[in-house]
Amino acid sequence: xxxxxxxxxxxxxxxxxxxxxxxxxxxxxxxxxxxxxxxxxxxxxxxxxxxxxxxxxxxxxxxxxxxxxxxxxxxxxxxxxxxxxxxxxxxxxxxxxxxxxxxxxxxxxxxxxxxxxxxxxxxxxxxxxxxxxxxxxxxxxxxxxxxxxxxxxxxxxxxxxxxxxxxxxxxxxxxxxxxxxxxxxxxxxxxxxxxxxxxxxxxxxxxxxxxxxxxxxxxxxxxxxxxxxxxxxxxxxxxxxxxxxxxxxxxxxxxxxxxxxxxxxxxxxxxxxxxxxxxxxxxxxxxxxxxxxxxxxxxxxxxxxxxxxxxxxxxxxxxxxxxxxxxxxxxxxxxxxxxxxxxxxxxxxxxxxxxxxxxxxxxxxxxxxxxxxxxxxxxxxxxxxxxxxxxxxx
Ligand SMILES: Nc1ncnc2c1ncn2[C@@H]1O[C@H](COP(=O)(O)OP(=O)(O)OP(=O)(O)O)[C@@H](O)[C@H]1O
Ligand SMILES: [Mg+2]
Numbered sequence: 001x002x003x004x005x006x007x008x009x010x011x012x013x014x015x016x017x018x019x020x021x022x023x024x025x026x027x028x029x030x031x032x033x034x035x036x037x038x039x040x041x042x043x044x045x046x047x048x049x050x051x052x053x054x055x056x057x058x059x060x061x062x063x064x065x066x067x068x069x070x071x072x073x074x075x076x077x078x079x080x081x082x083x084x085x086x087x088x089x090x091x092x093x094x095x096x097x098x099x100x101x102x103x104x105x106x107x108x109x110x111x112x113x114x115x116x117x118x119x120x121x122x123x124x125x126x127x128x129x130x131x132x133x134x135x136x137x138x139x140x141x142x143x144x145x146x147x148x149x150x151x152x153x154x155x156x157x158x159x160x161x162x163x164x165x166x167x168x169x170x171x172x173x174x175x176x177x178x179x180x181x182x183x184x185x186x187x188x189x190x191x192x193x194x195x196x197x198x199x200x201x202x203x204x205x206x207x208x209x210x211x212x213x214x215x216x217x218x219x220x221x222x223x224x225x226x227x228x229x230x231x232x233x234x235x236x237x238x239x240x241x242x243x244x245x246x247x248x249x250x251x252x253x254x255x256x257x258x259x260x261x262x263x264x265x266x267x268x269x270x271x272x273x274x275x276x277x278x279x280x281x282x283x284x285x286x287x288x289x290x291x292x293x294x295x296x297x298x299x300x301x302x303x304x305x306x307x308x309x310x311x312x313x314x315x316x317x318x319x320x321x322x323x324x325x326x327x328x329x330x331x332x333x334x335x336x337x338x339x340x341x342x343x344x345x346x347x348x349x350x351x352x353x354x355x356x357x358x359x360x361x362x363x364x365x366x367x368x369x370x371x372x373x374x375x376x377x378x379x380x381x382x383x384x385x386x387x388x389x390x391x392x393x394x
Pocket of ligand 2: 334
């Protein structure tokens with residue numbers, strides 16, 4: 001992997017071995033930045049940046065025509081692939097004049113572009129070439145957070161397996177925006193409600209497909225997550241991720257059934273939607289409820305139990321990708337070890353070692369234990385650099 005002007009890295013080029021890779025270093029040294037780079041290549045989106053410019057090195061940003069890049073040469077089951085993301089200043093009109101350079105550094109917007117084997121590609125067609133699953137300490141949000149967090153969990157998982165799903169999601173978002181705009185115009189009496197018919201058909205066409213895909217993914221995930229959860233928690237309590245679509249659906253959901261129910265729902269809700277000026281039904285309102293023995297985890301489970309649920313959900317995501325793709329995802333474990341007791345730390349490391357490549361960050365490598373540490377590929381991360389830990393000290 002090589003990084004140019006990405007976050008804290010001005011220039012880095014490194015070869016990572018297979019197996020467990022331990023990225024060690026004090027807080028703020030750039031460990032998570034490395035995982036973010038890998039994640040970005042896989043998902044075509046950062047797991048934490050809200051704007052692309054944040055990811056461009058702050059020193060480099062001050063220079064006109066600043067450029068940043070992440071590149072990785074991957075050995076995948078179906079051959080070798082080079083993935084690349086470039087960040088460049090968007091819009092020629094933004095080129096700075098000398099007196100406005102300082103301001104430019106503060107305001108320039110960047111956009112990212114993707115290449116696969118040197119050929120430019122749209123972001124949506126890059127997702128799924130390299131599969132990745134990231135675990136972070138913040139992932140407790142999967143249970144405690146808003147429904148959007150759980151929708152994203154499902155959407156990223158399914159998108160990595162099927163680019164039709166990602167395209168359908170993108171179309172759905174556009175249709176939703178148009179339909180909401182129309183609802184507002186109808187409310188203001190500047191459009192007629194007859195115009196809704198067209199957008200309802202469009203919304204249902206994409207929406208029913210998304211609902212069916214989510215229901216299918218959840219049933220596969222449950223089959224994997226429940227036994228993982230029992231093993232990790234050392235209990236028989238059954239974990240189930242229950243689909244909660246915005247309209248009640250029967251247990252067996254097909255595209256046709258979802259389309260029919262969604263259409264009926266939209267007809268029933270029409271007046272209310274016009275009054276509110278936005279679309280109240282559809283996959284943008286779906287949720288997934290993690291339950292333990294039929295009880296809502298967010299309300300009843302302890303924090304430690306929630307941690308176990310989240311680990312099971314993440315490992316299930318990885319396992320599902322592995323089974324469906326016939327290719328193991330890269331695991332990215334950011335700061336999760338210190339949150340776990342020794343027992344579960346050992347279990348997670350055992351599970352992670354079954355994958356071809358797993359990156360683990362930690363600020364305290366002592367918690368791992370000398371025997372396990374000696375079997376890991378250790379790297380020392382310090383601002384701007386990543387160096388193998390010399391074997392004499394391993
Ligand atoms: N665009 C950028 N340009 C330069 N430096 C950046 C940029 N974005 C982030 N950084 C720097 O990267 C560092 C944070 O990196 P990162 O989040 O990877 O740390 P970490 O090693 O994971 O720390 P922790 O152990 O606290 O999680 C900070 O020093 C921050 O200033
Ligand atoms: Mg970090």
